[in-house]
Amino acid sequence: MRSATHARGAVCAVVVALAATACGGGGGSGGGGGESGVLSSSWGDPQNPLEPANTNEVQGGKVLDMIFRGLKKYDPKTGNATDMLAQKIDTSDSQNFTITVKDGWTFSNGEKVTAKSFVDAWNYGASLRNNQKNAYFFGYIQGYDKVHPAGGSQSADTLSGLKVVDDRTFTVRLNQKFSGFPDTLGYAAFAPLPQSFFTDHAGWLAQPVGDGPYRIESYTKGSQMSLKKWDGYPGGDKAQNAGVDLKVYTDSDTAYTDLIAGNLDLVDDVPASQLKNVKSDLGGRYINTPAGIIQTLAFPYYDSAWNNSGAQKVRTGLSMAINRKQITDTIFQNTRTPATDWTSPVLGTDGGFKEGLCGSACDYNPAEAKRLIREGGGLPGGQLKITYNADTGSHRMWVDAVCNSINNALGNDKACVGNPVGTFADFRNQIGQHKMTGPFRAGWQMDYPLIQNFLQPLYYTDASSNDGKWSDKDFDRLVDQANAQTDTAKAVSAFQQAEEVVRDNMAAIPLWYQNGSAGYSERLSNVALNPFSVPVYNEIKVS
Amino acid sequence: MGRYVVRRLLQMIPVFVGATLLIFLMVNVMGDPIAGLCGERACDPATAAQLKKEFGLDKPVWRQYLTYMGNVFTGDFGTAFNGQPVTELMSTAFPVTIRLTVVAVVFEIVIGITLGVVTGLRRGRPVDTGVLLATLVVISVPTFVTGLLLQLLLGVRWGWIRPSVSPDAAFGELIVPGLVLASVSLAYVTRLTRTSIAENKQSDYVRTAVAKGLPRRRVVTRHLLRNSLIPVVTFIGTDIGALMGGAIVTERIFNIHGVGYQLYQGILRQNTQTVVGFVTVLVLVFLVANLLVDLLYAVLDPRIRYA
Numbered sequence: 001m002r003s004a005t006h007a008r009g010a011v012c013a014v015v016v017a018l019a020a021t022a023c024g025g026g027g028g029s030g031g032g033g034g035e036s037g038v039l040s041s042s043w044g045d046p047q048n049p050l051e052p053a054n055t056n057e058v059q060g061g062k063v064l065d066m067i068f069r070g071l072k073k074y075d076p077k078t079g080n081a082t083d084m085l086a087q088k089i090d091t092s093d094s095q096n097f098t099i100t101v102k103d104g105w106t107f108s109n110g111e112k113v114t115a116k117s118f119v120d121a122w123n124y125g126a127s128l129r130n131n132q133k134n135a136y137f138f139g140y141i142q143g144y145d146k147v148h149p150a151g152g153s154q155s156a157d158t159l160s161g162l163k164v165v166d167d168r169t170f171t172v173r174l175n176q177k178f179s180g181f182p183d184t185l186g187y188a189a190f191a192p193l194p195q196s197f198f199t200d201h202a203g204w205l206a207q208p209v210g211d212g213p214y215r216i217e218s219y220t221k222g223s224q225m226s227l228k229k230w231d232g233y234p235g236g237d238k239a240q241n242a243g244v245d246l247k248v249y250t251d252s253d254t255a256y257t258d259l260i261a262g263n264l265d266l267v268d269d270v271p272a273s274q275l276k277n278v279k280s281d282l283g284g285r286y287i288n289t290p291a292g293i294i295q296t297l298a299f300p301y302y303d304s305a306w307n308n309s310g311a312q313k314v315r316t317g318l319s320m321a322i323n324r325k326q327i328t329d330t331i332f333q334n335t336r337t338p339a340t341d342w343t344s345p346v347l348g349t350d351g352g353f354k355e356g357l358c359g360s361a362c363d364y365n366p367a368e369a370k371r372l373i374r375e376g377g378g379l380p381g382g383q384l385k386i387t388y389n390a391d392t393g394s395h396r397m398w399v400d401a402v403c404n405s406i407n408n409a410l411g412n413d414k415a416c417v418g419n420p421v422g423t424f425a426d427f428r429n430q431i432g433q434h435k436m437t438g439p440f441r442a443g444w445q446m447d448y449p450l451i452q453n454f455l456q457p458l459y460y461t462d463a464s465s466n467d468g469k470w471s472d473k474d475f476d477r478l479v480d481q482a483n484a485q486t487d488t489a490k491a492v493s494a495f496q497q498a499e500e501v502v503r504d505n506m507a508a509i510p511l512w513y514q515n516g517s518a519g520y521s522e523r524l525s526n527v528a529l530n531p532f533s534v535p536v537y538n539e540i541k542v543s
Numbered sequence: 544m545g546r547y548v549v550r551r552l553l554q555m556i557p558v559f560v561g562a563t564l565l566i567f568l569m570v571n572v573m574g575d576p577i578a579g580l581c582g583e584r585a586c587d588p589a590t591a592a593q594l595k596k597e598f599g600l601d602k603p604v605w606r607q608y609l610t611y612m613g614n615v616f617t618g619d620f621g622t623a624f625n626g627q628p629v630t631e632l633m634s635t636a637f638p639v640t641i642r643l644t645v646v647a648v649v650f651e652i653v654i655g656i657t658l659g660v661v662t663g664l665r666r667g668r669p670v671d672t673g674v675l676l677a678t679l680v681v682i683s684v685p686t687f688v689t690g691l692l693l694q695l696l697l698g699v700r701w702g703w704i705r706p707s708v709s710p711d712a713a714f715g716e717l718i719v720p721g722l723v724l725a726s727v728s729l730a731y732v733t734r735l736t737r738t739s740i741a742e743n744k745q746s747d748y749v750r751t752a753v754a755k756g757l758p759r760r761r762v763v764t765r766h767l768l769r770n771s772l773i774p775v776v777t778f779i780g781t782d783i784g785a786l787m788g789g790a791i792v793t794e795r796i797f798n799i800h801g802v803g804y805q806l807y808q809g810i811l812r813q814n815t816q817t818v819v820g821f822v823t824v825l826v827l828v829f830l831v832a833n834l835l836v837d838l839l840y841a842v843l844d845p846r847i848r849y850a
Binding site for chain 2: 045046047048049056057128129131132133135136148149150151205220221222223224247248249250251254255257258260261263391392422423424425426427428429430431432442443444445457464465467
């Protein structure tokens with residue numbers, strides 16, 4: 001009897017205590033931006049540790065973009081690579097480069113940015129033992145095969161192609177001619193690193209230090225990062241606001257709801273389900289601009305059914321059976337544009353984008369599609385299975401729509417079905433193990449705005465992202481020629497010739513160019529997305 | 544009593560080993576997690592091999608499991624792919640989810656049992672019918688609908704609460720998410736209590752208590768309620784584990800960075816260490832909650848004794 005009374009008393013006490021805390025806890029937290037001039041922005045938990053050469057997705061990239069500046073920077077509007085820390089990059093043969101670093105740059109901890117800051121960082125990024133996932137970016141530099149062999153252990157610690165000449169000069173020797181090399185140096189992997197990165201690595205990871213317009217004030221892994229404007233930043237692109245609070249959201253719908261409720265200032269991933277409401281919710285505070293992303297359907301060329309002369313007609317036929325316009329209009333509300341080549345509009349015509357390069361093969365033409373597929377021997381196995389990962393994005397919606405379009409064109413309800421894979425990791429795994437039997441989703445987000453980046457990694461023999469293992473001697477030869485060209489315009493036109501080889505073989509079916517989209521609160525102005533679909537944070541003004 | 548507890552604790556060992564082994568195998572069946580780390584491209588083979596070695600993925604599964612279990616007993620739950628130790632993830636995620644669960648359980652106890660007693664004592668009256676209908680609606684509407692609806696109404700339309708919970712996740716911010724999480728169980732608690740009370744109201748000891756002139760309040764709280772609570776306590780006890788593990792939906796809607804969030808991310812990234820670690824702790828919570836429920840029986844009903 002007695003014990004029961006005690007138990008009940010305890011429960012009551014807990015309830016009272018809880019009610020008290022509840023009353024106390026509610027009031028404190030403020031609105032979207034607590035401090036004046038600081039904006040809050042949606043974020044996702046970076047998948048890998050925040051090291052420049054280890055970050056290959058957009059969430060970690062966002063932070064690196066704010067806290068680092070490299071030798072080059074891609075203009076947020078045009079995408080052109082312009083000199084940032086580089087005073088000059090000289091070469092006479094497109095293979096040996098002499099790089100001079102500008103004077104007067106420091107990291108936000110006061111340390112000077114020197115030639116050594118770059119060389120040490122690149123050596124760290126390339127070295128196999130550091131597990132850096134972007135190591136292959138250093139693959140053009142001589143000695144890469146020694147510090148990062150394809151198998152076995154490394155026989156050198158540093159790249160033999162990198163030499164520090166003096167405080168502000170270093171030389172780079174490549175293992176092949178690559179005229180576009182200086183333009184790749186804006187990629188985050190090529191950022192300089194302070195000595196504290198090497199001496200106190202764990203401390204650096206807990207609070208990364210860079211040379212960009214922002215410094216990290218606090219970082220709670222998995223939930224929030226608070227960045228403040230670095231007043232001592234020497235560059236021309238100083239932050240126009242006092243800081244940025246990045247908040248991790250598990251679900252982009254919740255982030256959007258928070259924006260509507262006035263608790264968040266910037267959402268840079270408007271969920272597909274909200275696109276219909278975005279005009280009425282935000283009015284003019286919504287941007288939708290092209291990004292360097294193209295979605296394609298790739299094919300398994302290791303499967304003989306897809307690697308014969310007839311299959312090329314089938315692929316072209318399939319391309320013509322897809323009503324791209326209708327799908328981008330209805331499913332994506334024009335946040336994607338039907339693709340007519342294999343690059344992206346953000347390159348600009350000078351950079352190699354050529355509208356209509358695909359020609360009639362990318363036009364919707366059901367009758368011709370049906371004829372071509374019949375001539376090519378019909379669909380291999382009688383049915384087309386489009387494999388995709390169902391865990392992120394709106395992949396299921398568009399794959400079903402593509403299949404529907406193909407089925408209608410062929411007049412067969414069972415001609416095409418989607419084949420969902422549960423997780424992205426498993427999807428990549430099945431691709432890596434060559435388990436694909438039909439077309440599969442292939443998305444490509446550019447690393448740097450060069451036509452080379454849209455072609456070589458995807459279609460060159462055994463290239464890093466050539467998932468379908470397509471191989472063509474003509475294509476490889478043209479790409480090699482283009483890379484050896486010292487004249488940019490000539491290089492671009494050689495790459496376009498290579499792209500025509502991709503077209504003639506329909507190595508992959510281009511679907512659509514993806515836009516970046518963002519919505520923002522009334523406090524913000526001058527909001528824009530760069531070609532990598534990342535907000536240009538340093539230019540945002542907060543009122 | 545002591546021996547009973549020891550026996551129950553010993554029984555937990557095989558359950559614990561079996562549960563972890565099952566989870567470990569299930570996550571492993573999903574395939575090689577390294578492939579998902581390199582974005583839309585194949586990891587270069589050398590780096591992939593190096594990463595596999597670092598995470599111990601190059602060993603056969605049974606070796607991986609033994610190493611993992613060995614480490615778990617020394618308090619090392621491994622490292623997530625982003626370089627954070629899993630124990631660190633747990634130390635941030637579990638307090639949040641425990642707070643959410645406490646809020647939910649308090650709602651179940653306070654609202655659920657009160658409504659159950661009221662309706663049980665007034666069976667057939669309008670109050671009873673009204674509450675019964677309401678619980679029916681709550682049970683049949685999925686949690687995510689309730690959650691999104693409350694978020695939209697309270698958070699956006701009327702602006703009473705913030706639609707998302709801040710990283711601190713104080714008790715005050717967790718009231719609405721806790722209510723959403725508790726809603727379905729709350730309805731069940733109401734119905735269980737109601738039936739139990741209605742049944743026991745007819746029993747001899749209640750009639751005796753009334754006959755000897757005890758005030759009605761004392762009859763209800765001391766005699767009727769105490770005897771009627773046994774099934775309810777069982778339900779709430781097992782529900783604690785279910786609430787902690789099943790908070791994924793609620794946590795996603797309100798952006799709470801708790802256990803559900805870590806599990807969801809762990810599964811998406813096929814992070815064996817995170818998933819197995821969190822599930823292991825959840826299994827332990829479930830087992831302990833069950834044990835406590837069984838011990839509570841003896842408190843509520845002295846006729847039940849454990850030897």
